[in-house]
Amino acid sequence: MAQPKYLTGDKAGIEEFLSRFDVFLFDCDGVLWSGDHIYDKVPETIEMLRSKGKQLVFVTNNSTKSRADYKKKFDKLGIPAEVDEVFGSSYSAAVYIARILKLPAPKNKVFVLGESGIEQELDAEGVQYVGGTDPAYRRDIEPEDFTNIANGKLLDPDVGVVLAGLDFHVNYLKMAIAFQYLQRGAIYLATNTDSTLPMAHGFFPGAGSAGAGVEKAIGRAPLSLGKPSQAMMDAIEGKFHFDRKRTCMVGDRLNTDIQFGIDGKLGGTLAVLTGVSKKQDFLTEGAPTVPTTYMDSIGDLMG
Amino acid sequence: MAQPKYLTGDKAGIEEFLSRFDVFLFDCDGVLWSGDHIYDKVPETIEMLRSKGKQLVFVTNNSTKSRADYKKKFDKLGIPAEVDEVFGSSYSAAVYIARILKLPAPKNKVFVLGESGIEQELDAEGVQYVGGTDPAYRRDIEPEDFTNIANGKLLDPDVGVVLAGLDFHVNYLKMAIAFQYLQRGAIYLATNTDSTLPMAHGFFPGAGSAGAGVEKAIGRAPLSLGKPSQAMMDAIEGKFHFDRKRTCMVGDRLNTDIQFGIDGKLGGTLAVLTGVSKKQDFLTEGAPTVPTTYMDSIGDLMG
Numbered sequence: 050m051a052q053p054k055y056l057t058g059d060k061a062g063i064e065e066f067l068s069r070f071d072v073f074l075f076d077c078d079g080v081l082w083s084g085d086h087i088y089d090k091v092p093e094t095i096e097m098l099r100s101k102g103k104q105l106v107f108v109t110n111n112s113t114k115s116r117a118d119y120k121k122k123f124d125k126l127g128i129p130a131e132v133d134e135v136f137g138s139s140y141s142a143a144v145y146i147a148r149i150l151k152l153p154a155p156k157n158k159v160f161v162l163g164e165s166g167i168e169q170e171l172d173a174e175g176v177q178y179v180g181g182t183d184p185a186y187r188r189d190i191e192p193e194d195f196t197n198i199a200n201g202k203l204l205d206p207d208v209g210v211v212l213a214g215l216d217f218h219v220n221y222l223k224m225a226i227a228f229q230y231l232q233r234g235a236i237y238l239a240t241n242t243d244s245t246l247p248m249a250h251g252f253f254p255g256a257g258s259a260g261a262g263v264e265k266a267i268g269r270a271p272l273s274l275g276k277p278s279q280a281m282m283d284a285i286e287g288k289f290h291f292d293r294k295r296t297c298m299v300g301d302r303l304n305t306d307i308q309f310g311i312d313g314k315l316g317g318t319l320a321v322l323t324g325v326s327k328k329q330d331f332l333t334e335g336a337p338t339v340p341t342t343y344m345d346s347i348g349d350l351m352g
Numbered sequence: 353m354a355q356p357k358y359l360t361g362d363k364a365g366i367e368e369f370l371s372r373f374d375v376f377l378f379d380c381d382g383v384l385w386s387g388d389h390i391y392d393k394v395p396e397t398i399e400m401l402r403s404k405g406k407q408l409v410f411v412t413n414n415s416t417k418s419r420a421d422y423k424k425k426f427d428k429l430g431i432p433a434e435v436d437e438v439f440g441s442s443y444s445a446a447v448y449i450a451r452i453l454k455l456p457a458p459k460n461k462v463f464v465l466g467e468s469g470i471e472q473e474l475d476a477e478g479v480q481y482v483g484g485t486d487p488a489y490r491r492d493i494e495p496e497d498f499t500n501i502a503n504g505k506l507l508d509p510d511v512g513v514v515l516a517g518l519d520f521h522v523n524y525l526k527m528a529i530a531f532q533y534l535q536r537g538a539i540y541l542a543t544n545t546d547s548t549l550p551m552a553h554g555f556f557p558g559a560g561s562a563g564a565g566v567e568k569a570i571g572r573a574p575l576s577l578g579k580p581s582q583a584m585m586d587a588i589e590g591k592f593h594f595d596r597k598r599t600c601m602v603g604d605r606l607n608t609d610i611q612f613g614i615d616g617k618l619g620g621t622l623a624v625l626t627g628v629s630k631k632q633d634f635l636t637e638g639a640p641t642v643p644t645t646y647m648d649s650i651g652d653l654m655g
Contacts, residue, residue, distance in 0.1 A: 189520070189521060190520055195551045195554070195556065196552040198552075198554065198556075199551070199552040199553055199554030200553075200554075216524070217493055217524045218492060218523075218524065219522065219523065219524050219527075219565070220521075220522060220523055221520045221521065221522050221557065221562065224557045224562075225556050228555070228556065228557055232555065244568050244569055244571065245569055248498045248502070249501075249502040249503075250503075251498070251501065251502025251503075251532070251535075252531070253498065253501075253531065253569075254524065254527045254528055254565050254566070257568055258527065258531075258564075258565040258568040258569040259524065259527075260565075261561075261565045261567065261568035262522070262557050262561040262563075263561070264564065265547050265557075265561040265564035266547055266548055266555075266556075266557040266561040268547065
């Protein structure tokens, strides 16, 4: 594997790099911002890319937010962006269910383990669902529930899909119901399977961990519609119709962002060092995932 | 591997079998009863074994019940048993923490993911704990909790162990706190790691599934104190001082009960067909776990 090219401070290198791509897929958290802290020169960098006619897509695994929620975050931080440029794992899952899976009615409802971001994207794609933020599922399991789940009384007969995302309201009742749907043959999807969620300068259980109970119970993994799953790349390509050789993935995580670009056979990948992965992680001999280029922070693209 | 001997209806075989053992380790659910349904001739069989001077130990992975809770269940079903004959995974974990781990004070508290059965056994062994059934942890996570967990404000500085059992009140707050304790170096234990729990003629998430979120987040498995972990066998032996060659494990699950006996190098194992595993599971060429004997139901020991 060739050594990645270091672009910070390399004006000629940056110019050559920019000339090679028409489309940039951006991870957000760890690249543009960390929580509510925006990194240096991010709005200017985004403007500069737009002024050069580059197409931008913001690709995020955070399933708790819809594209509309994300647009608000961009606005709040002063980063120019359109809703249609945001591609989240909830949207990815909704598109996959509505346009690729296309289950015949009536058995085409989705049981949602997750927050309102998933519900909004399913609504936007016209997909019916149960679970999610419905208060009826946000309660302790009671003794009679075991029988009513096992015999199907507590289930919706039209559920054909279980979709697991990051659920801050995960509980045993929902796990038991999801497990029962899967035992009865429901298709098993996840918005993403990240094990951790960086928050408040710490690490918290991610979507993959919130959903790990159901995965362990049924004994098989869901199809993930988030990075690095190529189901997400296919969905992005289906919407934006880009030339993969003229597309670059920008991200801070080697095992999700950069791997996503490599597996998608994109023309290039750019790792930034403002987030999770450090340069030793890919400069070391035998590193499993190596970007084609890297820089200290995305603002360094301004030269 | 020798074929297991079928004992149902084989009077001479049963006599020879009984003569080879002084101690019988009994799994309960699937062997003696299923839920509140007791199998045929169970009390008589237990009485018969006692009349022959056999020592009986009831070994269960159910961590939601204490030994005292189990004693009540035996009484209710009319099976003669003493509290001291019950060895549950909660008790196993409490004994391991109090008598083997013996962490020096003050950093020797346990953060409990589980129900009152664990708390009762920790109390009985004089182990301090937080979490468990405390209502303060049975709530939704709030935005400020993320900061207070990450900076340690919501944590007890004396916690040195995370103990995960079957928690019917699992939630994101407890998962996040347990994950934070583990990131800070707490020892990671589980009462047991069964993926499923047979209930109401169906399957529900077991202790291993309720705890899978924390396991996935931290990226390593807990030390299990339940079957088939030999930590449990060592704890049983530490209490009862039996001769392993004169001891037989009786159970319905090949991958927990029978494997537990095989790994423990017991003199024999007896599979009964009233529970989870079927005879095809061990009579098939190349089956991974094969008992030395089997019978249709435990009552067949009466001849």
